[in-house]
Amino acid sequence: MYVAVKGGERAIDAAHAWLAEERRGDTGIAALSVAQIREQLALAVNRVMAEGSLYDPDLAALAIKQSRGDLIEAVFLIRAYRTTLPRFGASSPIDTGRMALTRRISATFKDLPGGQILGPTFDYTHRLLDFALMAEGETPASVISAPVSSPTGETGVHLAAAVPHVTGFLNRDGLIQTETPGDSTPPDLTREPMELPATRPLRLQALTRGDEGFVLSLAYSTQRGYGRTHAFVGELRIGTVAVEMDIPELGFAVQIGEVEVTECETVNQFTGSKTEPPQFTRGYGLVFGQTERKAISMSLVDRALRWQELGEDFTGAPAQDEEFVLMHADNVQATGFLEHIKLPHYVDFQAELELIRRLRAEAIAAKEAAE
Amino acid sequence: MTAPLPALAAVDSVAQPDHGRDERAGFHPEQPDVQHDRSREDHAKDQPVEKVVMALHAAHPEKGSMTDYNFAYLDEQTKRMIRRAILKGIAIPGYQVPFASREMPMPYGWGTGGVQVTAACLTPDDTLKVIDQGADDTTNAVSIRKFFQRTAGVAVTEATTEATIIQTRHRIPETALTKGQILVYQVPIPEPLRFLEPRETETRKMHELEEYGLMHVKLYEDIARHGTIATSYDYPVKVEGRYVMDPSPIPKFDNPKLSDNPAIQLFGAGREQRIYALPPHTHVVSLDFDDHPFVASKAAHDCDLCAAQDSYLDEVITDDQGSRMFVCSDTDFCRSRREAGHLGRLGTPLSEVEQ
Numbered sequence: 001m002y003v004a005v006k007g008g009e010r011a012i013d014a015a016h017a018w019l020a021e022e023r024r025g026d027t028g029i030a031a032l033s034v035a036q037i038r039e040q041l042a043l044a045v046n047r048v049m050a051e052g053s054l055y056d057p058d059l060a061a062l063a064i065k066q067s068r069g070d071l072i073e074a075v076f077l078i079r080a081y082r083t084t085l086p087r088f089g090a091s092s093p094i095d096t097g098r099m100a101l102t103r104r105i106s107a108t109f110k111d112l113p114g115g116q117i118l119g120p121t122f123d124y125t126h127r128l129l130d131f132a133l134m135a136e137g138e139t140p141a142s143v144i145s146a147p148v149s150s151p152t153g154e155t156g157v158h159l160a161a162a163v164p165h166v167t168g169f170l171n172r173d174g175l176i177q178t179e180t181p182g183d184s185t186p187p188d189l190t191r192e193p194m195e196l197p198a199t200r201p202l203r204l205q206a207l208t209r210g211d212e213g214f215v216l217s218l219a220y221s222t223q224r225g226y227g228r229t230h231a232f233v234g235e236l237r238i239g240t241v242a243v244e245m246d247i248p249e250l251g252f253a254v255q256i257g258e259v260e261v262t263e264c265e266t267v268n269q270f271t272g273s274k275t276e277p278p279q280f281t282r283g284y285g286l287v288f289g290q291t292e293r294k295a296i297s298m299s300l301v302d303r304a305l306r307w308q309e310l311g312e313d314f315t316g317a318p319a320q321d322e323e324f325v326l327m328h329a330d331n332v333q334a335t336g337f338l339e340h341i342k343l344p345h346y347v348d349f350q351a352e353l354e355l356i357r358r359l360r361a362e363a364i365a366a367k368e369a370a371e
Numbered sequence: 372m373t374a375p376l377p378a379l380a381a382v383d384s385v386a387q388p389d390h391g392r393d394e395r396a397g398f399h400p401e402q403p404d405v406q407h408d409r410s411r412e413d414h415a416k417d418q419p420v421e422k423v424v425m426a427l428h429a430a431h432p433e434k435g436s437m438t439d440y441n442f443a444y445l446d447e448q449t450k451r452m453i454r455r456a457i458l459k460g461i462a463i464p465g466y467q468v469p470f471a472s473r474e475m476p477m478p479y480g481w482g483t484g485g486v487q488v489t490a491a492c493l494t495p496d497d498t499l500k501v502i503d504q505g506a507d508d509t510t511n512a513v514s515i516r517k518f519f520q521r522t523a524g525v526a527v528t529e530a531t532t533e534a535t536i537i538q539t540r541h542r543i544p545e546t547a548l549t550k551g552q553i554l555v556y557q558v559p560i561p562e563p564l565r566f567l568e569p570r571e572t573e574t575r576k577m578h579e580l581e582e583y584g585l586m587h588v589k590l591y592e593d594i595a596r597h598g599t600i601a602t603s604y605d606y607p608v609k610v611e612g613r614y615v616m617d618p619s620p621i622p623k624f625d626n627p628k629l630s631d632n633p634a635i636q637l638f639g640a641g642r643e644q645r646i647y648a649l650p651p652h653t654h655v656v657s658l659d660f661d662d663h664p665f666v667a668s669k670a671a672h673d674c675d676l677c678a679a680q681d682s683y684l685d686e687v688i689t690d691d692q693g694s695r696m697f698v699c700s701d702t703d704f705c706r707s708r709r710e711a712g713h714l715g716r717l718g719t720p721l722s723e724v725e726q
Binding site: 008009011012076079080082083084086190191192193194195196197323327332333335336337338339340343344345346347348350351352353354355358359362 | 440444446469470471472473474475476478479480481483503504505508509510511512513514517540541542559570571572597598599601603604605620621622623624642644668669670683684685686700
């Protein structure tokens with residue numbers, strides 16, 4: 001006697017209960033607090049905010065805790081929450097020229113107005129495991145003195161003074177292609193279906209929330225010759241900027257908060273094309289939080305995608321291919337579709353079984369007839 | 372530019388709502404006067420196309436059991452955007468309408484398109500059925516049904532005849548649908564030409580120009596190589612002599628049911644951001660050639676539980692010796708046949724099973 005398999009509902013409930021237990025792990029070990037994640041796993045929090053397109057360190061930390069540290073799952077939790085939020089309005093564009101800097105470097109000039117600020121970076125650390133951390137000991141209190149001079153004069157950099165962009169210096173001499181500001185409202189990837197060919201604002205939106213690994217590998221491929229763009233990091237800056245919003249009742253903009261962002265501008269060698277004179281060109285990256293790997297990658301891919309506008313040749317490189325890049329950069333879409341093949345497909349598989357059986361029977365019969 | 376601090380405090384509660392989940396409960400930017408539209412809603416009951424339109428006015432957040440979310444999860448603005456896409460789809464049968472798909476609380480590829488279409492069509496008076504592979508109790512069907520029970524509080528059923536909206540993955544129910552029902556398909560890849568041409572920019576142009584030669588070449592090559600069209604599911608169809616359409620990965624056995632169906636058939640692809648539709652009694656033809664006509668095939672067996680000869684069957688491996696049995700993939704159809712006294716080769720009368 002056969003009774004069809006039942007109990008999907010109970011199985012789901014049991015799986016969720018087990019998941020909750022596994023998430024907590026050994027109860028003999030203290031639970032992580034959301035605040036601990038926010039403070040001590042800040043770079044993971046930044047990545048989740050960037051790819052989740054929602055600036056909220058507390059919620060990102062919660063998502064990381066809930067997802068057991070699976071960052072793509074955490075991004076997904078944030079996105080699903082974000083999409084339900086009402087929209088009160090749009091802020092004024094942030095002014096990264098007035099950023100309270102924690103890091104600012106240029107690879108193209110030895111020194112420059114505003115100075116080079118190394119900031120809290122892994123660069124130049126020796127990647128040796130610090131067993132003191134494992135022994136739960138804290139690294140000795142830093143012996144660093146306050147910066148000799150920070151661009152804003154004080155260490156508590158909250159009164160952001162203007163720090164000029166490196167590309168601005170080049171621009172004065174006409175050596176770099178100018179970006180003309182536009183008045184048109186940029187499209188919103190989260191409210192309109194993606195339409196191709198895309199505009200640059202739409203491409204930048206897709207890249208800034210795109211998967212870090214995907215964007216990194218694409219950028220890397222351009223460095224290795226697949227759509228080479230000869231990029232220098234003209235400037236990389238990390239810091240907080242004020243977010244201002246026009247309040248119609250007041251008639252002027254007020255600051256409603258601040259966000260930390262990483263901005264990267266590349267300066268790319270360009271020997272000219274049929275339509276453009278020889279000059280430096282630009283790639284742009286702007287990402288929430290301290291996320292410089294992503295911001296640099298983004299600016300390289302942005303530059304590679306601009307081949308048409310600059311009159312370059314399409315060499316067939318993946319990073320030049322707008323449709324390929326934009327349609328596959330989103331890790332929430334990618335992971336969902338990839339993992340859906342875990343769902344039952346036995347109806348389709350049954351149809352394939354019938355087909356293969358019939359084709360085999362015909363092939364075998366034909367072979368026997370021939371013999 | 373920056374205002375003095377007191378002004379900041381004034382807008383603080385608007386700009387930075389705490390995450391106390393309350394702020395959205397009362398936020399229904401489009402919420403119409405429900406009472407006002409009641410009579411029109413009743414009138415719409417037996418007019419399914421109208422019903423889609425009228426559902427525009429059906430915001431009943433108080434009926435949902437998750438008070439923090441709007442009725443059927445999506446906010447009314449999003450529903451309106453989806454309904455516009457649905458209406459456009461119904462106006463141009465088989466045409467893929469781009470829509471701004473939202474992130475849903477389940478993954479892309481797991482039915483987010485279908486869920487959004489269902490959410491946009493649901494009214495509090497609806498009765499929902501959800502199937503996956505023809506069965507009501509497969510895990511993902513259970514999960515989606517629970518989602519709407521939780522967010523919309525609508526009645527649910529397993530009986531095809533009782534449902535007003537049926538969300539499905541990979542099957543069309545065996546029981547004939549009737550006027551007034553809506554069948555919502557979950558679609559992974561809405562573009563029938565996608566595996567012949569990977570670029571969306573190209574395939575849209577091909578549809579515009581009605582340039583379907585590539586598809587016929589593919590089918591012809593199948594015949595040249597295998598003597599038959601080697602597509603067993605996701606079998607392409609032509610709608611009203613115009614658009615070639617992907618029927619979603621239903622077995623080709625189900626294809627004939629697409630045509631002249633009295634129900635509204637809606638197709639939602641969330642990740643690919645497309646909605647398309649077949650209004651009632653649309654003429655749908657499975658692509659074929661005069662000398663190689665389309666055949667709706669199934670396993671050459673009867674159902675081992677209910678003895679049905681004309682239903683689509685799943686093959687179930689019953690031991691490690693290669694024994695197998697065939698059972699209806701449509702669990703509701705199979706159960707109602709057994710309730711009516713039909714008994715297959717390995718079936719047990721229902722009365723005995725329940726004891």
